[in-house]
Amino acid sequence: MTTPPIALSCGEPAxxxxxxxxxxxTVLRDELPFFLIADPDHLPGSVPHHIIQSPAEAARAMATGLPILPHPFFGAATPGHPDPENAEGVIETIARGADLAMSGAAGALCTLPIHKKALKDGADFPWxxxxxYLAYLGGVSRVVMMxxxxxxxxxPTTIHIPLARVPAALTPDLLADTIRITADALTNRFAIAxxxxxxxGLNPHAGEGGAMGEEDAQTIAPVIAEMVAEGFDVTGPWPADTMFHAAARTRYDVxxxxxxxxxxxxxxxxxFDRGVNVTLGLPFIRTSPDHGTAFDIAGQGIANPSSTIEALRLAHHMARTP
Structure with missing residues (x-):
């Protein structure tokens, strides 16, 4: 069975x-099919492109040009200078890509970087x-960032909050939910049985028996014991300063x-260049490059595409996983 092409939402056009x-x-044209949801007038034009009317046309178009599923925007695309008039278009292309992924017309959604302030200024974006926003579109209350x-x-179990708020936010329910969603995704999206x-651990040396904080023993360890009893292969809490060297990384999948x-x-x-952001817990596959809009270099032709390439490759791999 042929895997549907990956939808790539354009993100902030500036x-x-x-x-x-x-x-x-230019790198993936002979490797995997994808299509860009964007206003054709915004494209830099450094490569040929083809206007398509549906995702089904993307695979054939890939050979000779970047497939574009057109979506009209109201503002101009001036590098480094976001136009509030484009905010609605950015939001709509994300929703359109999510709809295509949920319907099966696209194998997955890969999202290019957005600029949150521009969306709030131009469309009062509430997320x-x-x-x-993707969790809202997918109708789920809890997702996990990998x-x-x-x-x-x-x-990360807690994400964009001040460090001072982490101990209170790191609740047993949140940690257990994160473990469950992550394990389920690795099994069903990455084929890890x-x-x-x-x-x-939260504290240095995972608390060192309470000498450096009680959270590891009182919050994290009981959750791990509970998850082991449920049948999960989960260990810890481990001192974070010894978890990431080469030998340690061979002992776990995440x-x-x-x-x-x-x-x-x-x-x-x-x-740094190949990290991919994956949203776990959605009813569709979503990846994105792990960086922002980089307004300071926009329009100069020097942006590194490695993370975007890897995000598209990973989305395609996940879409093909039985």
Whole structure:
């Protein structure tokens, strides 16, 4: 059975996203089919493109040009200068891509970077970002962010909150829910029959028996024991400073971390250019490059497409997983 093409939403047209889409096509044109949902007038034009009317046309079009599923925008695409008139278009292309992925017309959705302030200024966008909006579109209340590269997969249990709020936010229910969603996704989206999950401690040395904090023993360890009793292959809490060297990484399939930087620093240090953001728990596959709009280099032709290429490859791989 042929895997449907990947939908790529254009993101903020004043950023580097459209340049990355064109560069990705030059690398992937003979490898996997995808199509860009965008206003054709916004494209930099460094590669040929083909207007398509449906995702089914993307595979044939890929050979000779970047397939574009056209979506009209009201503003111009001026590199480095977001136009509030484009906010509605950005939001609509995300929703359109999600609809195509949920219907099966697209194998997955890959999203190029958005600029949250531009969406709030232009359309009063009420969600904190891409992930929360996609959860709303998918009709789910809880999703998990995973960062993946060929060297490491990490999941931050708490995400974009101040470090001072992490201990209170890291509740047993949140941690258990994160473990369940992550294990389910690794089984069903990555074909890992019995995923191994390693949970990082919150405090230095995972609390060192309470000498450096009680959260590891009182909050994290009981959840791990509960999940083991349910049949999950989960271990910890482990001291985070010894979890990410080469030998340690062979012992697990994903590291469940307590907070944002604990997860993102190791993966960005190990594989900065190829890290991919994957949203787990949605009723469709969603990946994205792990970077922002980069207004400072937009329009200069120097943006690195590696993360976008890897995001499309991973989406395609996940879509093909039985």
């Amino acid at each position: 950023g580097i996203g459209l340049e990355l889409a064109e560069k990705a096509w 904190p970002g891409h992930t929360e 960062l993946a590269s060929p060297q490491l997969r990490v999941v 019995r995923p191994r999950l390693a949970v990082a 590291a469940i971390c307590a907070y944002h930087d604990q997860a993102l620093i190791p993966i960005k240090t190990l594989d």
